[in-house]
Amino acid sequence: GxxxxxxxxxxxxxxxxxxxxxxxxxxxxxxxxxxxxxxxxxxxxxxxxxxxxxxxxxxxxxxxxxxxxxxxxxxxxxxxxxxxxxxxxxxxxxxxxxxxxxxDPARGKLLEDVRGRRKQLENLDACARSDREVVQLALERDGSSLAYASEDLRRDRELVLIAVRGDGMALRHAADELRSDLEVAKAAVRRSAMALQHVRGPPRADRSLVLSAVRVRGDALAFAAEEPRTDAEIVLAAVHQEGLALEHASASLRADREIVLAAVQRRGAALQFAAPACTGDREVVRVALENSCGSALKYASEELRRDREMVLLAVRGDGLMLEHVPDAMKHDREVVLAAVKESGQALAHASEQLRRDRSVVMAAVAEHGPALRHACGPPAADRGLLLTAVRQQGALLALAPAPLRRDKTLVLAAVKEDGNALEHAAESLRGDRDVVLEALRRTPMALQYASLAVRADVAVVLAAVRKRGWALRHAAPEAQRDREVVMAAVYQCGSCALEYAAPELQRDAEVQRAAFQADKELRRGCCLTASDLDPTAGRRP
The missing domain is CATH 3.10.20.90 (Phosphatidylinositol 3-kinase Catalytic Subunit; Chain A, domain 1)
Incomplete structure (x- = not known):
């Protein structure tokens, strides 16, 4: 040449x-x-x-x-x-x-595409997956591509090292002999501590390897061999990072007070994995309660679960822990009050005697209105308690006895929170214009619970259909024949409301034009929402 x-x-x-x-x-x-x-x-x-x-x-x-x-x-x-x-x-x-x-230029193009990430190894044919240069390029860009390399190349130490240095979890795809290679294992764990789970053989017992893993992910201790689990330094490092790693420590270290304290300081629930000697240790349990919002009480020894100081500490952190305390504590007024102030729902676990105690029930209802469902005796029908409850959740008006459902102040409070609470009001108040208008202000579809006379009141029906044209379906026939009412309804939701108008207005040219125009606006997204198309929208389950 x-x-x-x-x-x-x-x-x-x-x-x-x-x-x-x-x-x-x-x-x-x-x-x-x-x-x-x-x-x-x-x-x-x-x-x-x-x-x-x-x-x-x-x-x-x-x-x-x-x-x-x-x-x-x-x-x-x-x-x-x-x-x-x-x-x-x-x-x-x-x-x-x-x-x-x-x-070959075709091979050169393939390599260029892999280098530029325009082609992935998983989409290539078996020949390309067996091509060392192609696979190396793919691994340099995405270590997890090792999963798609040929079996022979997954035995290639250099390629596997490239893969795990990019993605430690790629170790799972390496040949078994390389998963038990200490250098390969260290490279994988350095990149991803949880890659320890894919290590095989002696490296799982390697002290430096396991220590490096648990310092990043304490729960990686689960994948170590038995020997590292008996190593106090390794276990301490693990629980400092993740308290629940205590589960994977040896029995002797789960009885080690220093290690258990470190674990519960990190995560109180780790107390469940401690040896009995520690679950009965007052200081250990106190720390666990402080770091679990009280929920660790169920893992304490029986003696400490009966300890009033421990119980108070627990329910102040999580009122629902009242369920797990001895029955005697459920009769203790101070304990129950502390519990319901933290979570009103805890009233369900109090003794019947305290569920009849107005001040206890009031504390529960003030925190969580529906706790009223768990009250017994007079408090369940107490006007003050009901008023507190319905201001939080109007539907709780359903719990009121018949006389209180006629109480206008109580019913107004309920419908202000949830217009559909009108359903539970006495018939006389369902015909009260002020009460119904208040309900409609919150929930236009509550018109269905108003008395027939009110549903014939044009002003009331207008208040509903201007917010939700669908409400026309619940209007009395007189209102469905009113042109102003029907026009307001079709302006709000178009022809969807037209089917509820009186027949003569359905045929009215002006009404039809208004409905057609409204439909166009709604299709453009000017007013339309999912709730406009759902006649039951606004109802509480």
């Missing part, structure tokens, strides 16, 4: 090399001879700046050798040079002879 003299363009003065080298005020050249990889004939001779990269050399060679940079492989002494290598580093004495091999 003919010789081609080629000089690789030097960098601008002061430019820094991308890899290796530093700054130089004058280029320092290296002399290179490029021979054909098969023929050994000289393809070209050239000089280049020492700081140039192999990848840049390939780009400069492309016109001379008739091969794109991606399709070139440059070898020095049988070793393939990487694009990021610096020419000055490979030409030790200022000169070097390189061999150039051209690869």
């Amino acid at each position: 003919s010789r081609v003299e080629l000089c690789v363009p030097a960098r601008p003065p002061g430019a820094r090399a991308r890899a290796g080298g530093g700054e130089s005020s004058a280029p320092m050249a290296v002399a290179l001879v490029v021979r054909g990889g098969l023929s050994a004939s000289v393809l070209c001779e050239l000089s280049a700046e020492r700081s140039q990269l192999v990848g840049e050399l390939k780009a400069s060679l492309a016109p001379a050798v008739g091969a794109l940079a991606r399709d070139q492989r440059l070898l020095l002494g049988g070793r393939q040079l990487q694009d990021h290598e610096v020419l000055g580093d490979i030409a030790e004495h200022g000169a070097a002879e390189l061999a150039l091999v051209r690869i």
Whole structure:
């Protein structure tokens, strides 16, 4: 072949090399001879700046050798040079002879696509998944791609190291012999502590490996061998990071007061894994209660679960822990009051005697209105308690006895919170214009619970249909024949309301035009919402 003299363009003065080298005020050249990889004939001779990269050399060679940079492989002494290598580093004495091999352009395109993430290993054929260069490129970009490499390449130590350094959990896809390789295991765990679960054999007992894992994820202790679980330093590091890791410590260390204290300081619920000697330790249990909002009480010894001080500490953190205390404590007024002040629902677990105590029930209802359901005797029908409850949840009016459902103040409070509470009001108040209007202000569809006389009141019906045209379905026939009412309804929800108008108004040209125009506006999204299309919207379950 003919010789081609080629000089690789030097960098601008002061430019820094991308890899290796530093700054130089004058280029320092290296002399290179490029021979054909098969023929050994000289393809070209050239000089280049020492700081140039192999990848840049390939780009400069492309016109001379008739091969794109991606399709070139440059070898020095049988070793393939990487694009990021610096020419000055490979030409030790200022000169070097390189061999150039051209690869199949189709393969070059594939490699370029994998390098640019335009193709993923999982979508390639078996041949590509068995190609070491293709797989290496894929792994350098996504370690989890190891799952799609051929079985032989999943046994390749160098490739597996590349994979786990990018994604520690990729270790699961490596061959078994590499999952038991300490260096590979350390690389994986360094990247992802939970990769310890995919380690096999002796490395699971390696002290430094397990320690590095549990310092990041305490629960990784679950995947260690037995020996590290008996190591106080390892277990202490684990519970400092995740208290519940105490579960995986050896029996002797679960009885170690220092370790158990560290665990419950991190997470009070870790008390469930402590040995009996610690679940009966007052200080340990106190710390556990403070760090579990009281819920750790159920893991304490029976003696401490009967301890009034411990019980008070628990229910002040979580009132529902009242369910787990001895029956005697459920009769203790101070304990029950503390519980219901934290969670009104705890009233369900109090003794019947205290569920009849007005002040206890009031404390519960003030915290959680529906707690009134658990009251016994007179408090269940107490006007003051009911008023407190319905202000939180109007539907609780259903719990009121018949006489109180006639109490206008009580009913008004209920419908202000939930218009549908009108359903539970006495008939006389369902016909009270003020009460109904208040309910409609909150819930237009509550019109269905008003008396027939009120549903015939044009002003009342207008108040409903202007907010929800669907409410026309619940109006009395007189209101459904009223032009103003029907027009207001169709303006609000279009032809959906028209079907509830009186027949003569359904045929009325002006009403039909209004409905048509409203439909157009609704389709444009001016007013339409999902609740507009749901006639039951606004109802509480």
